[in-house]
Amino acid sequence: MEKEISQAVIRRMPRYYRYLGELLDDGVERISSNELSTRMRVTASQIRQDLNNFGGFGQQGYGYNVKYLYDEIGKILGMNQRHNIIIVGAGNLGQALANYVKFEKWGFVIIGLFDVNSALKGISVRGIEVRMMDELEEFLKKNQVDIAALTLPKEKADEVANWLVNLGIRAIWNFAHLDLELPEHVVVENVHLSDSLMQLSYNIVRTEKSKDKK
Amino acid sequence: MEKEISQAVIRRMPRYYRYLGELLDDGVERISSNELSTRMRVTASQIRQDLNNFGGFGQQGYGYNVKYLYDEIGKILGMNQRHNIIIVGAGNLGQALANYVKFEKWGFVIIGLFDVNSALKGISVRGIEVRMMDELEEFLKKNQVDIAALTLPKEKADEVANWLVNLGIRAIWNFAHLDLELPEHVVVENVHLSDSLMQLSYNIVRTEKSKDKK
Known part of the structure; x- marks a missing residue:
């Protein structure tokens, strides 16, 4: 893991971890990148790219092993440490x-x-x-x-x-x-x-504007 | 303002707004993009690019009018509305x-x-x-x-x-x-x-690893 991984990718990892945790709780053992993509509303190619930063984890034709991927992302995020x-x-x-x-x-x-x-x-x-x-x-x-x-x-x-x-x-x-x-x-x-509230406010204003145009 | 502005740019706007507000409080009337860059620890070209999304605001050789820029970003963020x-x-x-x-x-x-x-x-x-x-x-x-x-x-x-x-x-x-x-x-x-705590944890683990290498 020599290369520097962008903070944008890192920001998305907890979300993967959260979704995989929910899948685990639901007893799901494996998932295709397409299914994961639908659930997470991220493109499958985005998922593959993100996970490739850490060496992949997926297997052609099998998809992802949920428990394995959850644990590996957990390690990346330091969830295996106190x-x-x-x-x-x-x-x-x-x-x-x-x-x-x-x-x-x-x-x-x-x-x-x-x-x-x-x-x-x-x-x-x-x-x-x-x-x-x-x-x-x-x-x-x-x-x-x-x-x-x-x-x-x-x-x-x-x-x-x-x-x-x-x-x-x-x-x-x-x-x-x-x-x-x-x-x-x-x-x-x-x-x-x-900052978060201002970003919300920006998106409210933008939505109102685009509504006015219609 | 027809074009779609990326959420990454929007996420940075409140920070500009905050720094400009502090400059105003300090009585600063104008600032060059280089000075603003040093304060905010962002490259001057990033600042110019970000602000160009909304039509610029800077003047060659003058820099930015702090109050004007503050108000304009405020409007973009909907700060002029209740x-x-x-x-x-x-x-x-x-x-x-x-x-x-x-x-x-x-x-x-x-x-x-x-x-x-x-x-x-x-x-x-x-x-x-x-x-x-x-x-x-x-x-x-x-x-x-x-x-x-x-x-x-x-x-x-x-x-x-x-x-x-x-x-x-x-x-x-x-x-x-x-x-x-x-x-x-x-x-x-x-x-x-x-998610924020996990991102912090990731960066702790990464820092520890890079220390071990030295």
Whole structure:
């Protein structure tokens, strides 16, 4: 796997993983690229191209072995590893993430929840106690943390992110509405809710315009 | 604006809008594509290409007028319109969205919050009262609703989405972890948190591998 795979392809992989997981749950053992294509509303050639990035997996005349493909994509996505997560910012969004049990099914285990607001001290979300930020440094010494989710205000995000990176954090799941300025070795994945809402708005406007034309 | 603009370009527009908004806040009146390129960590040619999709906006030797470009991109994204939103599912995530004041700045106004859980009845989030789902149909008759945000369990999402579409909803901001099966005229924007986490995980694994090689 020497060649660089585009982020566009990577963005589609979780969707394959999700559909294959559903097929598995439904007891489907194998599927042709055409059937998968119909279900996923992606062309069969797109599917073949995407999967060829990782060496194929399909067999002429047989299609895909669902369990095998699910496991292989899972490995590509690191689903065969455990990832410990801390959530920094225990407001509604942080609590929503902490409550999301499904993450654990895929090996993403939330082991800590931190905030500066002393009113939240001692509150537990799904058994995870909210700790104060001044306990975080000690916590990181005692626990392996693979991912820090940042669910805090934009104004504080850059400072906190850089502090976390200095303490050894290598991956950040950023919900704050800015692009973090971090060293290159840090992996960042952004969830910008406003951007998503604006894209929705664009598509609403476009649809209205095309309706007016008809 | 006859030609179809790719969703990849559209996905980048909110980021332009965000950076231009910050420049405006900083009192910057004009900017060259090179300066904008450095700030945004995108090539200047990418910026020119992206903006050319909408007819350009730049002037040779002058660069971009920040306010003008901000307003124009805002219009493209529909930021000059008001969008009324209801949130269906008033759990942590729904409440987190309802609490997000910034949305209003861009014309996204949350006017209703609905749930089936009677324990939430009468609770208010930022002045928005949680109503029960059986009040929703009546609410839609009395209020113009442009967007329904779905923050409810995957198992119920498809049914509720189709019901909303039958009641006249034309745009859905979907947080449930599945692809909704809806008529073609409905605009859907997905926020799949698990997909995002898997993409992060992929990049962690990839980074670890490239480190091992060195």
